[in-house]
Amino acid sequence: MSADKLESLILAASDEGKASEEALTCARALKAADLSTAQRASIGQATELFLASGASDQQSVELAVALALLKPEGDFSAAFSSLARDIFSAYTDPGAVQEALGEGSVDEIAKRFQVLLVILSDSSSVKVFGKIKLADLSVYHVDFGFGQVESLDSITSQVSVKFKVVQKVPLKFFAKKSHILLPGTLGAKLVKGEKMVIKNVLSKDLVSQIESETVPNLKVSQAMITRLVMPTYIKTAKAFDEWFRRRVLVDATKKSTSASGRSWDMSRSLDELKVALKDTETVKFGEDEKNNLIKAFKFAAARPAQNKIFAESISGLWDMVAEKEYVVDMIQELADTASIWKDTEGFVKVSTPMNVKTISAWFAVTLEAKGIEYFAKDVMHLPIKFLNAIDKIGDDRNAQALITSAKLEVLSGNLSAAVACWLWNKLSKKPAELAEIITAPIQVFRALSNAEKADKSGKDLRKLIMSNEKFLEFLLGTGSSEDVKSLVSTVKTFPGLDNGERQSLLVKIVRIKPDALDQVQTKKVEVKVGKLPQVTSQRSYKALQEEHERLVNTEIPDNSKAIAAAREHGDLRENFEFRAAKDRQKYLQLRVGELDAMLNKIGPTDFSEFKVKNRVIPAAKVTIKSPEAETTYSIVGMLDGDPDKNWLSFETPLAKSMLGHQVGDSIELPGGDEAEILAVEPLDTETLNFFVK
Numbered sequence: 001m002s003a004d005k006l007e008s009l010i011l012a013a014s015d016e017g018k019a020s021e022e023a024l025t026c027a028r029a030l031k032a033a034d035l036s037t038a039q040r041a042s043i044g045q046a047t048e049l050f051l052a053s054g055a056s057d058q059q060s061v062e063l064a065v066a067l068a069l070l071k072p073e074g075d076f077s078a079a080f081s082s083l084a085r086d087i088f089s090a091y092t093d094p095g096a097v098q099e100a101l102g103e104g105s106v107d108e109i110a111k112r113f114q115v116l117l118v119i120l121s122d123s124s125s126v127k128v129f130g131k132i133k134l135a136d137l138s139v140y141h142v143d144f145g146f147g148q149v150e151s152l153d154s155i156t157s158q159v160s161v162k163f164k165v166v167q168k169v170p171l172k173f174f175a176k177k178s179h180i181l182l183p184g185t186l187g188a189k190l191v192k193g194e195k196m197v198i199k200n201v202l203s204k205d206l207v208s209q210i211e212s213e214t215v216p217n218l219k220v221s222q223a224m225i226t227r228l229v230m231p232t233y234i235k236t237a238k239a240f241d242e243w244f245r246r247r248v249l250v251d252a253t254k255k256s257t258s259a260s261g262r263s264w265d266m267s268r269s270l271d272e273l274k275v276a277l278k279d280t281e282t283v284k285f286g287e288d289e290k291n292n293l294i295k296a297f298k299f300a301a302a303r304p305a306q307n308k309i310f311a312e313s314i315s316g317l318w319d320m321v322a323e324k325e326y327v328v329d330m331i332q333e334l335a336d337t338a339s340i341w342k343d344t345e346g347f348v349k350v351s352t353p354m355n356v357k358t359i360s361a362w363f364a365v366t367l368e369a370k371g372i373e374y375f376a377k378d379v380m381h382l383p384i385k386f387l388n389a390i391d392k393i394g395d396d397r398n399a400q401a402l403i404t405s406a407k408l409e410v411l412s413g414n415l416s417a418a419v420a421c422w423l424w425n426k427l428s429k430k431p432a433e434l435a436e437i438i439t440a441p442i443q444v445f446r447a448l449s450n451a452e453k454a455d456k457s458g459k460d461l462r463k464l465i466m467s468n469e470k471f472l473e474f475l476l477g478t479g480s481s482e483d484v485k486s487l488v489s490t491v492k493t494f495p496g497l498d499n500g501e502r503q504s505l506l507v508k509i510v511r512i513k514p515d516a517l518d519q520v521q522t523k524k525v526e527v528k529v530g531k532l533p534q535v536t537s538q539r540s541y542k543a544l545q546e547e548h549e550r551l552v553n554t555e556i557p558d559n560s561k562a563i564a565a566a567r568e569h570g571d572l573r574e575n576f577e578f579r580a581a582k583d584r585q586k587y588l589q590l591r592v593g594e595l596d597a598m599l600n601k602i603g604p605t606d607f608s609e610f611k612v613k614n615r616v617i618p619a620a621k622v623t624i625k626s627p628e629a630e631t632t633y634s635i636v637g638m639l640d641g642d643p644d645k646n647w648l649s650f651e652t653p654l655a656k657s658m659l660g661h662q663v664g665d666s667i668e669l670p671g672g673d674e675a676e677i678l679a680v681e682p683l684d685t686e687t688l689n690f691f692v693k
Contacts, residue, residue: 002345003039004450006030010046010067014053019063027066032107034349035070044072051079056086058126061117065128068110069216076106080113088116091123095576096157100175111216112175118182118215119152119159119174129182129215138181138191140218141169146191146227179218187213190228198233202243265289270300270313277316285321290330297330301338304346311340311350315361328368335369403427407437415447418457424464424471431474441475441490442627449496466501472508484509484516489627492674532618532650533609534602536637537691541604544639548595551588559585602638606692612682616658618650621687623679624658626669630678633658634687647687 009023035043047067050060064083068076081098088097097120101112117124121132137149139161147163157171169178181187187210189196203209207220210228218224226240234240264276264283273296277283297314300306314331321327340346347366354362366374406423409415420438427434438444448465451458464471477483491497491505509516559581566578610619616635623632633646635658641649648655653670658677661667665677 003030003035003043007042007046010043010050010063013055013060013063014046014049017053017055018057019050019055019060021059024059024063024066027063027070029345030070032069032071037073040071041073043067043070044074047072047076048074048079051076051083054082054086056083056125058128061087061126062128065110065114065117068106068113071105071107074106077101077103077109080106080109084113084116087125088120088123089125091120092154093157093576096171098576100157100172102172102176114216115175115178115180118180119149119171123154132183136183136188138188140179140181140187140214140224141167141174142177144169146224148191179214179216181210181214185213186210187228190233193232196233202229202233265292267293267296269296270306270309272296273313274309274316277320282322283317283320285317285323285326287326290326294330294333297334298337301334301340304339304343307340307346307350310338311354311362311365312358314365315354315358318361318365319357331365331368338369341366341370341374403437410437410439410443413443413446415443416457417447417451417461420444420447421457421460421464424474428470428474434474435477441487442494444475445490445494445496449494466504469508469512472505473512476509476513481515484513488516489674495672533605534638535605535618536602536639538604538606539691540637540639541599541602544595544599544602548592548599551592551595556585556588556592559588598639605637607637607683607688612680614680615660615662616677616680617660619683619688621679621681621683622658622677624667624675625678626673626675628673632679634683635659636683636687636691640691 006023006026009020009026013019013023032040047064050067051064061083064080068080081101084097084101085094088094091097097116100116101109103109117126117128118132118137119134121127121129122134134149134152138146139149140146141161141163144161144163144167147161147167150160150162150166152159152171153168156168158168159171159174161167161169161174181191186206190210207225211217211220222244225244230237230240234243264273265288267273267276273293283289297310300310300313314334318324318327335341340350351359351362403423403426406415406419409419415438423434423437427437444461444465448458448461451461465475475487477486488506488509491502491509494502497505562581563578563585566581569577607619610617612620616622618635618637620635621632622635623630631646633648633654635650635655636647638649638651641647641652650656650659657667657669661677663677663680667675667677669675
């Protein structure tokens with residue numbers, strides 16, 4: 001899963017007002033540490049839109065938390081505060097919930113939110129962690145250690161937890177300093193001292209399992225493990241130290257045992273193999289060596305955390321072995337179980353830092369394991385230096401498969417700057433073949449737009465566009481009027497070029513193709529639009545009147561009663577209901593003032609005074625063509641806009657860019673893109689009836 005994919009899924013969830021399972025899976029697959037600042041900023045903007053949608057179903061709440069744990073750029077405290085009000089509306093002390101949620105970084109707020117979802121499960125509208133009985137919850141508290149939850153007092157908002165003695169922890173400190181071990185998890189069983197098979201408890205994965213099962217995830221220390229396993233499962237400190245060093249620390253420290261005298265093919269782990277083969281150039285690899293090492297490779301292959309050592313070890317072995325028959329057998333035996341070949345993101349993450357020598361061997365191994373179809377798909381996401389290395393390890397069939405994969409990337413709109421540059425390097429002398437893959441200039445410019453600023457391939461592609469005349473000739477295609485128009489339009493409207501770059505490219509296009517001058521110098525028609533009446537549809541005007549009447553006659557009186565009732569609760573400084581009612585009063589007064597102003601300024605219309613002929617005016621239906629699409633808009637009253645239906649208030653910047661123009665005019669859209677007006681006609685009957693009746 002990629003950050004770009006997640007961003008698009010978040011935006012889709014914002015539009016639908018509900019999170020998809022795919023969006024949640026994608027968010028959980030990513031790690032904050034793996035995201036760049038730019039990616040966190042993009043995800044932050046998308047997350048802001050999603051939270052603003054007000055979605056509060058269980059899957060949407062889970063997505064909100066998962067996104068926050070990715071540490072997106074932005075301030076989301078108000079959004080989570082609002083979400084908490086919706087989710088925990090049944091809790092008797094909403095002020096305590098807000099205090100527990102607190103302020104801080106977005107991931108800190110999300111972690112506290114997770115704790116509240118568990119401890120306030122009975123008062124929550126969603127059951128993210130299922131039906132929970134408080135007395136079954138175990139907890140690790142930063143100040144008190146491991147303990148067992150006994151109860152929650154909803155009046156005082158204190159959580160009773162039995163540590164060595166019972167502590168009554170205020171909800172705000174419980175949320176801030178607690179990690180919950182859910183019923184049935186290994187950590188919870190250890191806290192309770194339940195009887196379990198010792199070998200199942202004292203495993204190498206004990207620490208990682210407890211860390212992943214706690215809510216929020218807990219960084220487990222040796223002292224914590226000591227508290228959990230002694231003396232119930234390990235009786236003495238000496239026995240504990242030996243077990244901890246041998247079973248837990250071995251993976252973290254990766255201590256080499258090559259000094260034991262074992263030969264390289266008897267290595268018990270890939271870390272040991274790496275040390276044993278250090279500075280070795282060649283080895284013999286037969287059936288015995290394969291049988292000896294296959295267990296270590298299978299162990300690493302099945303664990304995503306060992307993807308890197310797996311790839312490096314098997315690539316190193318590939319380079320050292322001359323007769324590769326048994327290496328190939330082992331690779332094919334590992335092909336279906338290796339986690340690195342099940343996840344494109346994992347493959348790219350491990351492959352990208354490799355040097356050219358290692359990557360060549362790794363690509364050869366991957367080809368043997370998965371075949372060219374898999375390989376071609378995954379390498380489309382790698383930097384260009386690795387794409388160039390592919391040509392050295394494949395035959396014509398492999399090369400053709402890679403080109404086919406590149407064509408699919410273009411068709412799906414995912415052409416990368418690296419692949420664009422690689423295709424040019426490979427097919428620049430075969431422009432007709434390249435033109436079957438890259439069919440429009442916008443595909444190349446979109447690849448440039450998608451490239452990270454620091455990405456070398458993005459810089460190379462920009463240089464190719466700006467400085468390579470042969471490449472510009474390729475983008476001009478056959479030189480036909482349509483091909484020239486396509487490139488000129490793309491250059492004029494592409495947002496990734498500054499004015500100097502745009503002008504430079506247009507000059508070069510004219511130099512290559514003098515006939516393009518007319519396209520380059522297309523003049524916009526200047527029109528003047530008289531002052532328009534301040535009107536909106538009868539439907540929208542009536543909605544204003546009804547809202548005004550409801551606020552004045554119902555909501556403001558109800559609010560006054562709420563303020564009076566809240567005053568009776570005592571100290572106003574700690575009175576959440578009073579503050580909430582006063583905030584509501586301010587909003588209602590402000591809104592009534594706004595409605596008064598609008599009702600005095602705007603009048604109703606049935607659009608009959610607007611006679612649509614050949615120019616764009618209110619009540620017109622307009623079709624325009626931009627470089628990206630052909631779109632039809634309806635120009636309606638001041639308060640009638642609806643982006644989902646392409647209804648534009650005549651006061652919006654987009655509508656103003658069209659007003660007064662006629663069919664054939666070239667206009668400049670608010671974002672700087674150029675568009676042509678294709679048709680102007682009166683509003684259709686269905687739209688008019690909606691606004692008038």
